[in-house]
Amino acid sequence: MRRWIWLSVVAALAIAYPLLLSSPFQQRLGALVLLYAIAASAWNIVGGYAGQVSVGHVVFFGCGAYAAMGSYAKFGLSPLIGIPGGIVLAVGLAAIIGVPTLRLSGHYFSMATIAVAETMRLIVTNTEWLGAAVGLSGPTVPRNVFDLSFLSSLPYYYLFLAVLAITLAITWWMTNSRMGFYLRAIKDSERAARSLGAPASRTKLYAFMLSAALTSVAGALYAMMFGFVDPESGLGILISVKILIMAALGGAGLLFGPLVGAAILVPLEEISNSWLGGKGAGLTFVVYGAIIVLIARFQPGGLLSLFIRRGKPKTDTGAGHAP
Amino acid sequence: MLLEARNITKAFGSFKAVDDASVTLEQGDILGLIGPNGAGKSTFFNCLTGDLKTTSGRVLFEGADITDFTPELRAELGLARTFQVPQTFEGMTVLENVMIGAFLRSSHRKEAEAKAHAVLERVGMSRLADAPARSLGTPGRKRLEIARALATEPKVLLLDEAMAGLNAHEVKLAIDLVRDIHRSGITLVIVEHIMEVIMSLASRVMVFHQGKEIARGSPREVTSNPAVIAAYLGTRAAKAAAGHTPVELMGGPDL
Ligand SMILES: Nc1ncnc2c1ncn2[C@@H]1O[C@H](COP(=O)(O)OP(=O)(O)OP(=O)(O)O)[C@@H](O)[C@H]1O
Ligand SMILES: [Mg+2]
Secondary structure, X not given: OHHHXXXXXXXXXXXXHHHHOOOHHHHHHHHHHHHHHHHHHHHHHHHHHOOOOOOOOHHHHHHXXXXXXXXXXXXXXXXXXXXXXXXXXXHHHHHHHHHHHOOOOHHHHHHHHHHHHHHHHHHHHOOHHXXXXXXXXXXXXXXXXXXOOOOOOHHHHHHHHHHHHHHHHHHHHHHOOHHHHHHHHHHHOHHHHHHOOOOHHHHHHHHHHHHHHHHHHHHHHHHHHHOEEOHHHHHOHHHHHHHHHHHHHXXXXXXXXXXXXXXXXXXXXXXXXXXXXXXXXXXXXXXXXXXHHHHHHHOOOOHHHHHHHHHOOOOOOOOOOOO | OOXXXXXXXXXXXXXXXXXXXXXXXXXXXXXXXXXXXXXXXXXXXXXXXXXXXXXXXXXXXXXXXXXXXXXXXXHHHOEEEOOOOOOOOOOXXXXXXXXXXXXXXXXXXXXXXXXXXXXXXXXXXXXXXXXXXXXXXXXXHHHHHHHHHHOOOOOEEEEEOOOXXXXXXXXXXXXXXXXXXXXXXXXXXXXXXXHHHHHHHOOEEEEEEOOEEEEEEOHHHHHOOHHHHHHHHOHHHHHHOEOEOHHXXXXXXXX
16 A cells, blocks of 8 residues: 555645645746646556657647637637637647557658647748737736636645546546557557457557546646737647656556656756746756666666666556556 | 467568468367477467467458457457467556456456455465565466456467476376366467477467478377478488487587
């Protein structure tokens, strides 16, 4: 039951954090960590558990962000109303990408995701109705609480924490279901899994659609917190890369891996940005490049797998085990 | 008729690995598939399980045409297999490997787990249930493949060299296991190089050579068939060897 003690400690720390470290910068930082943890955990379902590396996940993030801002900017509704629409868009797009590519080798899938994401960015940049290069804005002055527009980061922090908890609960449930077992089997040997009756393409597709749905929720939350979305912040390739690296750094295929990755990378980026100002963005790319190389070379399982291996020397460290 | 292959041809480019092979399998059969290395046994086998798309020919299961069915659909109908080179799920425990098979008929984790435990008990691997599958050696992996396949509750089980790489004692144990599986009502197709295994298990044998069927019949019949001996040893050697028992000769190089 060591697992439950760890879980309680992490949960207590997460709940207490914005009250203990209560400056606006710290609260904002906390909220951002949680937000990226949601996106990276969502990515983890397809990238980690299913072993299908999506490099264009931002496209689902964008579905959510544009749907949320669009429902306000176009229809005068609460951005919340856009969330289901964003989910439907993201899941539909995932099906369009996944059906033809998930039956092929993983490279085709990775390339298709980048291609679709970049195409969408170009289309949206040139679509007046979606604000083109300027993007869409949310409510500047909240009409009521359902506009989810707050000055303080504190409400966002707890909202994101709740959504992260739901995301992790869904992931955990999945890993303990037939679908989770099938995904792990498919990752090890698709041929053997199929010979035992696991419908490989379909199972990967479901994982991809679930991941897309949750990623779109992360995008909607992101747009609500910042009050706007534009092609860079909602569909830029850097966000795909960030999400992927956070999950890989923390530990892809581990329940808490993405959270660990986000808790390391988001503060690193925010602090370097506040030191270096605008010049930070270029440096971010360099740092991410270096991290990719280091993970590939030294710890393909991510940081969390180091920790788990030491904690439980005898059992396997495969996917689905909470720390 | 449980399983039937009609005029199966499988070509890789212009090379026909299997050339117009047909076979029928009745409930309760143990069909042995033999032939020298590269004869096309595994290729034929993979056409039956759906791992390879046939170039021409049909596969029928309980009278229904399953030629265009995916491997997972065939598994659902009751066709299970093992691989010549074990395809163990390395990141899982032994029990979890078997659960993947069990999940086919029980979607709940607890049920699948209970069934997997029962199968491990049956194949004598209970003790290893929680061991990481990657810690198993060849005999363990071969047995695990059989356990996984059994967990799908198949009607027909196809074993591709399930005993290659085992020592004499392990082969005996494996033969006992296959007999036990057969007694439980499962029809078997076994691809095997070890003649001793074919002789003691198969009710009928089909011999492949260069993609073509060159003989079929009881184990005794085929092993005394000159064409079969020639395929294994070359025509001249076969003449020179006349007088020795064919089983001895054919078992030789592979044991
Ligand atoms: N995917 C493939 N592409 C091209 N040629 C192949 C392929 N698979 C098999 N072959 C060829 O087809 C022939 C039959 O191979 P197969 O594996 O069916 O033989 P086998 O009877 O199972 O032999 P073994 O006893 O060595 O397992 C061989 O010559 C092999 O090189
Ligand atoms: Mg073979």
